[in-house]
Every structure is written in C-alpha cells, then in structure tokens.
Amino acid sequence: MAEPYLCPICRSNRTSFEIIFKLSREIRKDPETGEELFQADSMSVMLRNDRPELEVKCLTCGYTGYEGLFIKAARQGAS
Numbered sequence: 920m921a922e923p924y925l926c927p928i929c930r931s932n933r934t935s936f937e938i939i940f941k942l943s944r945e946i947r948k949d950p951e952t953g954e955e956l957f958q959a960d961s962m963s964v965m966l967r968n969d970r971p972e973l974e975v976k977c978l979t980c981g982y983t984g985y986e987g988l989f990i991k992a993a994r995q996g997a998s
C-alpha cells in the first residue's frame with residue numbers, strides 16, 4: 920500500500936528519502952565471554968502489523984524517524 924511521505928521536521932521534503940529496514944538474526948552467546956557461538960544463516964526483516972518495520976531518513980534535513988511519523992505528517996499537510 921503506497922503512502923505519501925512528508926518530513927515532519929523540515930516539512931518541505933515529500934520526495935527524497937532513504938528507507939531503513941530493521942533486520943533480525945538469531946544468535947547464541949557465551950554468557951561469560953560474550954563470544955558468539957552460533958549465528959543463524961539468514962536475516963529476516965522485522966514486521967509490525969504485517970508491514971516491514973521501517974525508519975525513514977529525510978535527505979533534505981537528515982532527520983530519521985519511524986515511517987508512521989512521515990505518513991502522519993503527509994496526511995496532516997494534505998488536509
């Protein structure tokens with residue numbers, strides 16, 4: 920589902936962004952040394968409500984925040 924973005928900080932950028940995905944990978948650590956004893960082969964994108972949990976970076980002012988803040992700003996800016 921496509922959603923317009925507007926940066927909530929500079930409120931001028933609706934077009935240029937970077938998208939940051941959170942990746943998770945299962946590991947096992949030695950509790951004494953902190954050494955990683957096992958790493959799963961694959962990483963998976965973290966999901967929230969069946970959508971990738973994204974952060975968005977504004978390429979105009981550099982602000983980075985949750986995608987929802989950018990979507991909310993775009994909706995408020997449109998009304």
Ligand SMILES: [Zn+2]
Binds near residue numbers: 928929931932981982
């Ligand atoms: Zn911005």
